[in-house]
Amino acid sequence: MTETAYTPRNRTQLAARIAQDIPEGWYVNLGIGIPTLVADHVPPAREVIFHAENGVLGIGPAPDAAAVDPWLINAGKQYVSLRPGGSFMHHADSFTIIRGGHLNLCILGAYEVAENGDIANWATSADDAAPAVGGAMDLAAGAQRLWIAMEHTTKDGRPRLVRQCSYPLTARAAVSRVYTNLAVLDVTPGGFRVRDMVPGLTLAALQALTDAEIAMAD
Amino acid sequence: MIDKFVNSVASALAGIQDGSTILLGGFGAVGQANQLIEGLVEAGVRDLTVVANNAxxxxxxxxxxxxxxxxxxxxCSFPRIPGSTVFETLYRDGKIELELVPQGTLAERMRAAGAGIPAFYTATSAGTLLAEGKESREINGRTYVLEHALHGDVALVEAWRADRWGNLTYRASGRNFNPVVAMAARLTIVQTQHVAELGTLDPESIATPGIYVNRVVHLPHGDPVL
Structure with missing residues (x-):
């Protein structure tokens, strides 16, 4: 076995890679963590409209300390700004946007994604100390597309792209694409298909870090 | 003359019974009627069921x-308090029951209660632990979970402006669950930052019409602090 030289994407590079694939005009909800960073990498001239569960549509960049409106936060409870054209709605209407299939895209983090598109991202066991789900199940079930941003493996090297999720599910067969620090993979009826990998990485090396079977996309 | 304003937190909360179900607006630190909730602590009511997005x-x-x-x-959908383990401790010690509900299902169950809809089907949580024990059904090839309306005895709301009819506006993301809880309870009690003369609120901007509101108290407590 030959060692291949490659550099995994860091969080910023991963967010930038995802941002490349979001076309103008899409309505997008970003989960907490790496997904939130994606907004910073969409050029301002490309009009992508970001939504937050707590009733904000048209989120702009994070405000300077002097420009903070203490009444304007996102679902991660961070201060945000509203861009011209933005709007507010109450929670039932905000989740009408989510559950009614109106979002073109949602990007979430995950613990595991299975080859059939199952996602596990809210609990690490069935008897969590104090479970919390937030809007994850609504977003996963409701958005037109669900993309996942995550590390390809856990810190101790366990694959996160699996044949079957071991953690409690957030939704079944919901994920359409996974962006990891190593590769971009589509979820297809035939399983994971690799769209691209970081330079220097081989399919065999990627497979060694993946529980599910993977193949190159056509 | 209709005047829903009352002069104190105590009179706003008058008559709330032990064992009540209390619906709370608010998301994180923004838009929660903290002074009214403090009033509940002072009033001594207990054995409450509380419905809120966070703990x-x-x-x-x-x-x-x-x-x-x-x-x-x-x-609750997300029973966490940043920097605090109050809820986790109570839960671990078996001193509180938790019904974990996806955030959109929580909002829709209260909206349904306000709209006279006893139950509805949703795709959210289908095939997950949170759907266990619930009726589910396939409609047009997809599995949906039956969820029931969630009524409150009392709703506590924080508004930005209110007039004496109980018409309300909100500020920015302070709207969140407030209009939803306002329509889902038998007794809706509002604390407002500002008082508006009747007729001065833009009818196009009233997010909660006064028909949902029973009592209003003016509590200009300032901005939320994260």
Whole structure:
């Protein structure tokens, strides 16, 4: 076995890679963590409209300390700004946007994604100390597309792209694409298909870090 | 003359019984009627079922109500308090019941209660632990879970402006669950930052019409602090 030289994407590079694939005009909800960073990498001239569960549509960049409106936060409870054209709605209407299939895209983090598109991202066991789900199940079930941003493996090297999720599910067969620090993979009826990998990485090396079977996309 | 304003927190909360189900607006630190919740602590009501998105924020309001042991059951999507373990401790010690509900299902169950809809089907949570024990059904090839309306005895709302008919506006993301809880309870009590003369609120901007509101108290407590 030959060692291949490659550099995994860091969080910023991963967010930038995802941002490349979001076309103008899409309505997008970003989960907490790496997904939130994606907004910073969409050029301002490309009009992508970001939504937050707590009733904000048209989120702009994070405000300077002097420009903070203490009444304007996102679902991660961070201060945000509203861009011209933005709007507010109450929670039932905000989740009408989510559950009614109106979002073109949602990007979430995950613990595991299975080859059939199952996602596990809210609990690490069935008897969590104090479970919390937030809007994850609504977003996963409701958005037109669900993309996942995550590390390809856990810190101790366990694959996160699996044949079957071991953690409690957030939704079944919901994920359409996974962006990891190593590769971009589509979820297809035939399983994971690799769209691209970081330079220097081989399919065999990627497979060694993946529980599910993977193949190159056509 | 209709005048829903009352002069004090105590009179706003008058008549709330032990064992009530209390619906709370608010998301994180923004838009939660903390002064009214503090009033509940002071009033001494107990054995409450509280419906809220989070388990409070900071140490006041819902976090205080929990700490004081007044809540028997929390219906919640994200029972966390940043920087606090009040809820986790109560839960671990078996001193509080938790009904964990996806955030959109929580909002829709209250909207349904307000709209006279006893139950509805949703794709959210289908095939997950949170759907266990619930009726589910396939419609057009997809599995949906039956969820029931969630009614409150009392709703506590924080508004930005209110007039004497109880018409309300909100500020920015302070709207959140407030209009939803306002329509889902038999007794809706509002604390407002500002008072508006009747007729001065733009009818196009009233997010909660006064028909949903029973009592209003003016509590200009300032901005939320994260």
């Amino acid at each position: 409070g924020f900071g140490t006041a309001g819902l976090a205080h109500l929990l700490r004081a042991g007044r809540v028997r059951r929390l219906i």
